[in-house]
Amino acid sequence: MPEWLENHDYKPPLNTLDCPWQTGVGTDLDFFGWHQANPVQGERFNAVMQGVASEWKTPMDLYPVQERLIDGFEGGVLVVDVGGGLGHDLQRIIDRDPVPAAQYILQDFAEIVAAAPVKEPITTMAHDFFTDQPVQGQYKDIQNCGELMLTRC
Numbered sequence: 001m002p003e004w005l006e007n008h009d010y011k012p013p014l015n016t017l018d019c020p021w022q023t024g025v026g027t028d029l030d031f032f033g034w035h036q037a038n039p040v041q042g043e044r045f046n047a048v049m050q051g052v053a054s055e056w057k058t059p060m061d062l063y064p065v066q067e068r069l070i071d072g073f074e075g076g077v078l079v080v081d082v083g084g085g086l087g088h089d090l091q092r093i094i095d096r097d098p099v100p101a102a103q104y105i106l107q108d109f110a111e112i113v114a115a116a117p118v119k120e121p122i123t124t125m126a127h128d129f130f131t132d133q134p135v136q137g138q139y140k141d142i143q144n145c146g147e148l149m150l151t152r153c
């Protein structure tokens, strides 16, 4: 990092392809691209996310779930976890507040969702979150620990 900062006039990185990460690891790839290209490390990263997430509160511990999501729910997609990794947060949400007939969608890169050990009512969808959201409907954004989830209005 000191080397990268010195070479960039001590300005913060604004481009994921030109960060201390590239200098430190010796790659031209961004963080997630490198983990995809290095599956052993990618698997370890996903396992770490699964582990640390189990220690965090879920967005649903911080949000008025009953009033804002469940009351008046008429079926269909209840939560889309965008960049949801292996699906651990969705599973915790379901375990905490099971909602009959609700559908939950896990989105991430194709390789990640293919490895996700999820089961009904979670379905997976490969999706790059820098592209248009394919799940249509009216959504609220819940920001939690830098992660984004989309939930029903």
Ligand SMILES: C[S@@+](CC[C@H](N)C(=O)[O-])C[C@H]1O[C@@H](n2cnc3c(N)ncnc32)[C@H](O)[C@@H]1O
Pocket: 032, 049, 050, 053, 082, 083, 084, 085, 086, 089, 107, 108, 109, 112, 127, 128, 129, 130, 147
């Ligand atoms: C820091 S991890 C968080 C995983 C999970 N949401 C959690 O809180 O444990 C970021 C996740 O975003 C995914 N991701 C990164 N860039 C993405 C993109 N452009 N489109 C979809 N998913 C992406 C990664 O594969 C990874 O699973």
